[in-house]
Amino acid sequence: MSSDLIVNVSPSEVVIALLEDKGLVELNREMTGAKFAVGDIYLGRVKKIMPSLNAAFIDVGYEKDAFLHYLDMGPQFSTLNKFLKIATSKNNKITSISKIQSDPDIDKEGKISDILKVGQNILVQVAKEPISTKGPRLTSELSIAGRNMVLMPFSEKVSISQKIESNEEKNRLKKLIQSIKPRKYGVIVRTAAEDKRVAELDQELKRLVAKFETTFQKLRRVNAPSLIVGELGRTTALLRDIYNPNFNSIIVNDPIVCEEISEYLGSIAPEKKKTVKLYKGNQSIFEYYGVDKQLKASFGKTVSFKNGAYLIIEHTEAFHVIDVNSGNRSKAGIDQETNALEVNLAAADEIARQLRLRDMGGIIVVDFIDMHQAENRHKVYERMKEAMDVDRTKHNILPLSKFCLLQITRQRVRPEEHVETAEVCPTCKGTGKITPTILLVDELESKVKYIFKELNKNKVIIKTHPYLAAFLNKGFWSLKNKWAFRFLKALKSRT
Structure with a gap:
């Protein structure tokens, strides 16, 4: 499968479209100067303790206070709190967390009111961006993501991605990381690290450690609430997470962003640096590469996908509902059960694409066309799982019920993507569509x-x-x- 990344930079936003075999599968939009991205680490201040929820509201500078639950504080919170006190002390001479003595883990069944006090400063990381009327969701179990690994300060564990199938490779990577990682740091080895050499992994590990330990200098100079460690720009962060050797090209319409991506790609895959290209055409980059047309066809309430069949996609506050319809599709000599199976199998592929494209999260209920045979319902369930294997977002799929209803839960960390597809009528000037x-x-x-x-x-x-x-x-x-x-x-x- 070939992949292309089209990056449209404008004064107000950066829009990133991921194409697989020329088909649009992901769309990411970042407002210029946007804050509170997933992965950002802030020095916050405890604003309110909620004992009934065993949670606290934290001021991180957003218009609404962010939410931190006790279970998201992480077992090493006491050590993190000690680090914060040392780092903000004027007499501090420690420059590495490996020199800090670890405190015992906090009790899993404990109460947040026993650990946090109103007005207390706290280091937190954005786990979910602000969505709708809610502020950011936070965690105190800090991590720094890289291309091949995720660094976990104050932990000693080394974990290997389950997507690496070879036990021999898993053991190699685990022994390798354990031999090169500093004390007081844990590491989650990502799938991209498979078959990587020790020199490359060691170089990235040192870079991630250096990135975190710059917090010693920053914490001395700032007052809460303040951004301490910023995530990469959305463009390079997306590239870090999705890049694979099958990328044909990364096309950008802005020379500054193009150079930024080129430098980053040069650091993780120097041989692929030439795939980054600057678009210089007069036509809109999205129009030239057919992204605009696919956006209009892929968003909206009704989405056609094959031979007249279509989806109806409804969004509610509680969950999303997708209805599969065969439309005017008909083939001579095919019975209703076979026709329903064919439409449902094609719908499964389109639904998987829609979930990625719109970044739909929470609970999704799909109403497939009725099928009476359990074997056919199982085929649709297996196709749905197969189609969503490429989805990086955590998700869970339940088998179809006898009413052909399928339930999906998909992690939601950012607001759902929405594109207005209807246009203002030139005759009625907006009273209709x-x-x-x-x-x-x-x-x-x-x-x-x-x-x-x-x-x-x-x-x-x-x-x-x-x-x-x-x-x-x-x-x-x-x-x-x-x-x-x-x-x-x-x-x-x-x-």
């Missing part, structure tokens, strides 16, 4: 195909607006002539 003009030709072609193939008509006359008629008749290989040649039928376009 029309479908996107960019999709009109595709819709026309679908209708023509249906008339010729399904209804077996020999002649079609399309009556349309003069502008559209001119577009359909433009040139010898006009759309009208292409359709007529494709279906070998008579086609006329009139104004």
Whole structure:
């Protein structure tokens, strides 16, 4: 599978589109100057203790106080708190956490009111970005993510990604990391580290340790609330997490961001640095690479996916609902059960893409077309699991019920992506809505195909607006002539 990353930089935001085999599968949007990204570490101040929730609200500088639950504080919180006191002390001469004596782990069944006090300073990390009316969700179990590993200060554990299948490779990586990691640091080895040499891993480990230990200098100079360790820019953070050798190209329309990505890629995969390209065309980068058209077709309440079948996607405060419909799809000689199975299997692929593309989180309920055979329901369940294997976000899928309902839970760490697809009508000036003009030709072609193939008509006359008629008749290989040649039928376009 080939992958391309298209980065559209504008004064107000950076929009990143991930294409797999030219199909849009992920969209990430970062406002210029945006704060409170997942992974950012803040010096916060305890604003309110909530004993009934066993949680606290922390001021990190956001308009709404962030939420920290007792279970998210991490077992090494006492040691983290000692580190904070030492680092903010004027007489501190310690420059590495390896020299700090560890305190006992906090009690798993303890109460937050016994550990935190109102007005106390605390080191926290953003686990979930602000969503809707909620502030950020925090954790005190700090981590610094790299390409091949995740550094866990104040821990001693070494864990290996379950996606690395070879036990021999797992043992190699575990022994290697244990031999090179400093004291008081734990490491989670990511899938990307498979088959990597010790020199490369050691270099990244030292870089991550140095990044965290700069907090000693920063904590002396700042007052809560303040950002202490910032995550990479969303572009390079996404690249760090999704990059694989199959990337064909990374195309950027801004020279500064292009250079930033090129430098980062040079540090993790120097041989692939040439895949970073600067787009210099006059046309919008998303329009040139077909992203705009896919956005219009992929967002909105109704999404078509194969031979007239479509999805209805509804969003509520509690959960998301997806309804699978066969539409006008029909094949001679195919019974209802077989037809339902074919549509449901195709729908599973599109639903998996939609979840990634819209970054839908929480509870998702899918209403597939009814199938009476348990074997067919199992086939759809297996296809759904297979289609979502490439999804990096944590998720869980339950088998279909006898009513062909499927439940999915998917971790939500950022606000859901939303793109407005309906356009303002040029006639009513906004009192009504029309479908996107960019999709009109595709819709026309679908209708023509249906008339010729399904209804077996020999002649079609399309009556349309003069502008559209001119577009359909433009040139010898006009759309009208292409359709007529494709279906070998008579086609006329009139104004």
